[in-house]
Amino acid sequence: QFPFGRRLPCDIYWHGVSFHDNDIFSGQVNKFPGMTEMVRKITLSRAVRTMQDLFPLEYNFYPRSWILPEEFSLFVDEVRMMKDGDPGWKPTFIVKPDGGCQGDGIYLIKDPSDIRLTGSIQSRPAVVQEYICKPLLVDKLKFDIRLYVLLKSLEPLEIYIAKDGLSRFCTEPYQEPTLKNLHQVFMHLTNYSLNIHSGNFIHSDSVSTGSKRTFSSILCKLSSRGADVKKLWSDIISLVIKTIIALTPELKVYYQSDIPAGKPGPTCFQILGFDILLMKNLKPMLLEVNANPSMRIEHEQELSPGVFGNVPSPVDEEVKVAVIRDTLRLVDPQKKKRKDDHFERQHIESYKNKINVRYNYFLCYRCQASEHISEAGEELLDTGRADRPRYDSAESPEADLPSLCLKQVFPKYAKQFSYLRLVDRVAALFIRFLGVKGTTKLGPTGFRTFIRNCKLSNSSFSMASVDILYIDITRRWNSMGIEHKESGMCLQAFVEAFFCLAQKKYKSLPLHEQVTLLIEFCEYHLAALDEKRLVCGRG
Numbered sequence: 114q115f116p117f118g119r120r121l122p123c124d125i126y127w128h129g130v131s132f133h134d135n136d137i138f139s140g141q142v143n144k145f146p147g148m149t150e151m152v153r154k155i156t157l158s159r160a161v162r163t164m165q166d167l168f169p170l171e172y173n174f175y176p177r178s179w180i181l182p183e184e185f186s187l188f189v190d191e192v193r194m195m196k197d198g199d200p201g202w203k204p205t206f207i208v209k210p211d212g213g214c215q216g217d218g219i220y221l222i223k224d225p226s227d228i229r230l231t232g233s234i235q236s237r238p239a240v241v242q243e244y245i246c247k248p249l250l251v252d253k254l255k256f257d258i259r260l261y262v263l264l265k266s267l268e269p270l271e272i273y274i275a276k277d278g279l280s281r282f283c284t285e286p287y288q289e290p291t292l293k294n295l296h297q298v299f300m301h302l303t304n305y306s307l308n309i310h311s312g313n314f315i316h317s318d319s320v321s322t323g324s325k326r327t328f329s330s331i332l333c334k335l336s337s338r339g340a341d342v343k344k345l346w347s348d349i350i351s352l353v354i355k356t357i358i359a360l361t362p363e364l365k366v367y368y369q370s371d372i373p374a375g376k377p378g379p380t381c382f383q384i385l386g387f388d389i390l391l392m393k394n395l396k397p398m399l400l401e402v403n404a405n406p407s408m409r410i411e412h413e414q415e416l417s418p419g420v421f422g423n424v425p426s427p428v429d430e431e432v433k434v435a436v437i438r439d440t441l442r443l444v445d446p447q448k449k450k451r452k453d454d455h456f457e458r459q460h461i462e463s464y465k466n467k468i469n470v471r472y473n474y475f476l477c478y479r480c481q482a483s484e485h486i487s488e489a490g491e492e493l494l495d496t497g498r499a500d501r502p503r504y505d506s507a508e509s510p511e512a513d514l515p516s517l518c519l520k521q522v523f524p525k526y527a528k529q530f531s532y533l534r535l536v537d538r539v540a541a542l543f544i545r546f547l548g549v550k551g552t553t554k555l556g557p558t559g560f561r562t563f564i565r566n567c568k569l570s571n572s573s574f575s576m577a578s579v580d581i582l583y584i585d586i587t588r589r590w591n592s593m594g595i596e597h598k599e600s601g602m603c604l605q606a607f608v609e610a611f612f613c614l615a616q617k618k619y620k621s622l623p624l625h626e627q628v629t630l631l632i633e634f635c636e637y638h639l640a641a642l643d644e645k646r647l648v649c650g651r652g
């Protein structure tokens with residue numbers, strides 16, 4: 114703590130809202146550059162859509178979404194087409210302003226023509242999304258889940274999920290949307306900040322009753338109804354990993370711009386709040402990701418008529434204290450040192466006693482083997498088992514702490530998801546050609562160099578066509594009103610151009626195969642070029 118201003122560097126910086134401090138040269142910051150921008154409704158929808166284009170089945174956990182105002186006619190056309198194809202389809206849509214939170218400005222519609230295309234939608238872009246009409250109900254009420262996820266590192270990717278989360282309940286019994294009930298926010302929106310104002314909101318001291326409960330209490334209930342909660346957890350874990358995989362390419366562009374490689378800078382970690390809705394069939398659907406989830410453990414209550422005060426909230430305390438405590442344990446800068454010391458001591462001990470060395474080896478081997486077998490059996494599912502750091506010992510400050518509530522899911526299950534990380538590799542190409550440090554956009558020369566170095570132009574694809582491709586795509590992306598701070602091609606525009614090139618070069622294959630082939634082609638030529646430069650350098 115630095116009560117009189119900061120003179121010396123800290124080992125952990127805890128920023129309130131977002132990464133903003135460019136004067137940090139060491140230690141760890143609790144926010145990633147660009148995360149707030151990445152999880153805005155429009156940016157998240159775009160990032161997930163790119164992945165849906167590549168892997169439609171793997172990314173079907175996010176409702177079909179359109180970006181307003183620019184995709185309004187696409188929205189109208191697609192809905193008309195789907196209705197023509199299936200006249201029985203009676204959809205509902207939810208319109209959510211970009212950058213909004215706490216249900217602010219959200220409304221439901223039955224028909225695209227009901228969108229309020231007034232001045233506000235022009236000045237305040239939004240996402241319109243298919244409304245999930247059949248959510249899972251508990252006590253006849255709709256609820257959603259807030260899960261806490263720790264992104265501990267971007268490169269290499271390290272993700273932890275908290276074993277418990279919150280379930281936030283609506284305060285009016287749920288009915289499928291009709292023109293009559295579309296406006297009833299207490300029936301359709303699960304936001305705590307809205308429902309707290311309903312007369313039906315129930316504050317409870319128990320974590321398994323009331324309008325805010327622990328997720329584990331819901332799982333208990335579901336389990337007693339015979340639901341396969343292990344499968345549910347496994348689906349949630351893969352939803353979280355896939356969502357983060359969709360976000361990482363752009364996060365890496367922001368990261369290298371704010372914290373250039375090779376210069377002194379901090380590392381980052383971040384606690385994210387994932388909002389998930391369970392469908393009736395227990396399929397989890399992603400609603401949104403919060404970069405700055407509330408960590409309050411009190412709530413406001415009317416103590417006597419007209420008198421409000423803050424009172425402790427046991428359910429928030431139960432879930433959130435563990436998340437913060439264990440985040441600090443996982444990023445603890447002293448931890449690595451203690452771990453190293455511990456192993457060094459252990460090594461010396463065993464060296465002193467040769468007989469024990471053999472015995473220790475046997476014990477160690479047996480323990481590793483059994484862990485491997487049990488892990489394989491548990492697959493993605495077991496969040497019940499507590500992870501406790503292995504080197505806990507009497508002298509470790511962690512010895513008296515409860516087991517970790519944060520469970521590592523990546524790289525633990527990396528193998529099952531690595532095939533999805535295609536856009537990450539496209540982003541690596543993009544970053545390589547960015548040139549000037551600190552930028553996030555590629556200039557026309559950088560794009561030409563990319564084409565030339567990767568040997569992508571030929572007689573049927575001249576450099577003039579390369580320039581046209583660059584100008585066309587860049588202009589369109591820059592006219593979408595995303596941000597005009599820098600001119601040039603943003604990563605999403607580069608990804609679009611890359612997909613175009615892949616489709617042109619490898620016709621009639623599924624998109625993800627075309628993109629994989631083109632990535633391999635580029636990486637091969639760049640590796641050859643690097644080798645040539647190395648040899649020339651030596652020469």
Ligand code: ADP
Pocket residue numbers: 176207209213214215216217219242243244245246257301302303304388390400401
């Ligand atoms: P905000 O950031 O304003 O809270 P959300 O995207 O979380 O916006 O939406 C607010 C609430 O609306 C959610 O908590 C959920 O109850 C409901 N909701 C959002 N999207 C959908 C959807 N596609 N289907 C059903 N309910 C939804």
